Each structure stands twice: as C-alpha cells, then as structure tokens.
Amino acid sequence: MKTTLTVIGSLLCATPVVAADLRVSITDTSGKPVRDAVVTYEPAAGSAPVGIKAPxxxxxxxxxxxxxxxxxxxxxxxxxxxxxxxxxxxxxxxxxxxxxxxxxxxxxxxxxxxxxxxxxxxxxxxxxxxxxxxxxxDTAFYAQTDDKGVVTLTNLPNGAGDLVIWHPMSSAKGGETHLPLSVQGPIKPISVQLKIRRMAHAGGGY
CATH class of the missing domain: 2.60.40.420 (Cupredoxins -  blue copper proteins)
Structure with missing residues (x-):
C-alpha cells in the first residue's frame, strides 16, 4: 500500500550559515499526533560519528x-x-x-x-x-517525537541530505518515510502525515 504523505511548509533560503534547526510535526491521517516516531537526518556528505551516551x-x-x-x-x-x-x-x-x-x-x-x-x-x-x-x-542528527508528535533537529549542516521518519506502525516500507532535504540556511517547520496501521501498544496512542 502506498504511503500517504503530506508535506506542509517549504525551505526558506537565506544567507548561507553553518547550521540550521528543523522542527518536524508528525500526525496520522486523522490529524492525531504520532508519538514515538524517530526522525533522522542523513547528510549526503556523511555524518560525524554518533556519540554513545550510556546507559x-x-x-x-x-x-x-x-x-x-x-x-x-x-x-x-x-x-x-x-x-x-x-x-x-x-x-x-x-x-x-x-x-x-x-x-x-x-x-x-x-x-x-x-x-x-x-x-x-x-x-x-x-x-x-x-x-x-x-x-x-548511525547519524548524529536524530530525535524522537513527544506526545505532541513534534521533534526539533538541531545544527543541521548545509547541503543535501535525506530526512527519514520511522515509526513501527507506519504503512511505509520498513516503516520509513524518506524526504529529500536541502539545507541552505534557516528552514521553515515541516509537517508530515503518516498512514498508521493500528494502535501501537496497550498504553494507547501511537
């Protein structure tokens, strides 16, 4: 089944800077916030090693x-x-x-x-x-959505890359929705709509 995906917003180009922040809001097809989605950004030029912060x-x-x-x-x-x-x-x-x-x-x-x-x-x-x-x-740029379905990725480097939204109940292949992203300065917030298969766990919500 083809993933239903709606991207609201656009990239705002300005004077190039070293890095930018990106706010992503994720909802299901009824507009309900999706928590526990993992949002990562993978720069085409590669990412610095991810620090391991145990435990x-x-x-x-x-x-x-x-x-x-x-x-x-x-x-x-x-x-x-x-x-x-x-x-x-x-x-x-x-x-x-x-x-x-x-x-x-x-x-x-x-x-x-x-x-x-x-x-x-x-x-x-x-x-x-x-x-x-x-x-x-395996990227240093990642965050997990809260109860409001929102994350903010910080200090994204200029250049092209791949924004990946993963959720265990997403109908997308492997649970992953991919969006090409070009960072050339400040970025307007992005809203993404996912098609969710079912309730994810007994605690309710997604």
Whole structure:
C-alpha cells in the first residue's frame, strides 16, 4: 500500500550559515499526533560519528517493555533488566540484530550490543503481548517525537541530505518515510502525515 504523505511548509533560503534547526510535526491521517516516531537526518556528505551516551535501558515492567521505542547509536550496549515478579525470555528475529536472552527472573538483567543500524523488533517468548522496538541509528542528527508528535533537529549542516521518519506502525516500507532535504540556511517547520496501521501498544496512542 502506498504511503500517504503530506508535506506542509517549504525551505526558506537565506544567507548561507553553518547550521540550521528543523522542527518536524508528525500526525496520522486523522490529524492525531504520532508519538514515538524517530526522525533522522542523513547528510549526503556523511555524518560525524554518533556519540554513545550510556546507559541505554529497555526494562521489563508490569508485563511491558519500557520504553516502547528506544533509540540508540550503532555500537551501543543495551541492558534488559527484569523488574517483574515473573521470568521473561527476550528475543528478536530482526535482521539488524537476531538474539535470544533465555529465561531469567525478576531482579536479574542481561545486556547486548547493537552494532548495526536498523530496526530491531523485541518480544518475549513467554508473553506474546509484550512488544517493543530498538531503532539503531548511525547519524548524529536524530530525535524522537513527544506526545505532541513534534521533534526539533538541531545544527543541521548545509547541503543535501535525506530526512527519514520511522515509526513501527507506519504503512511505509520498513516503516520509513524518506524526504529529500536541502539545507541552505534557516528552514521553515515541516509537517508530515503518516498512514498508521493500528494502535501501537496497550498504553494507547501511537
């Protein structure tokens, strides 16, 4: 199914500067804000290495993974503490990082490194309702939407690049919507509309 995409706004060209900020608002087709979308900018000229700011944690709490979407740079190590009173078996079959963390009980934790950029869908082999995602990125320019569906990317370098909006429930291929972007000075805010397949998780919203 073809992604429904609406871009509102335009680029405003002015005297060239070293860097610019970009505000992106994301909604679904009914106008509802989309939270937990990961917005990245990949300059055609390449990006500086992404700093690894540990710790990165995806906890098991109240029979859910927390957070639902975790963004980490390639090469980061993520810990998976079990804060429930029952045991969990954490796994993924995603090509970006296939793994198994065999059954372990409350109060214990396991850790794993994610060396390759991509999307890693996380599940529990014992509790099928538990779902989460790790978005592994390899650009220094990224942010995750809040409850208002808004992010601001800062200090984007001048030049051409690719703006990528990813959400686990987006109908786009791989959950990714790509927009070409040319930065030549201040940038007007951009609004993007995504077609969302369904409610993403038990907490409600997207």
């Amino acid at each position: 990165y944690v995806m906890a098991q709490r109240d029979m859910n993974f927390t957070p639902y979407v975790l963004v980490v740079p390639a090469g980061a190590t993520v810990s998976f503490p079990n804060q429930d009173a029952v045991s969990h078996h954490v796994y993924s079959f995603s090509p970006a990082r296939k793994f198994q963390l065999p059954l372990y009980g409350g109060g214990l934790s396991r850790s794993l490194t994610f060396p390759t950029a991509g999307t890693v869908a996380i599940g529990c082999n014992i509790h099928d309702s538990m779902q989460a995602y790790i978005r592994v990125i």
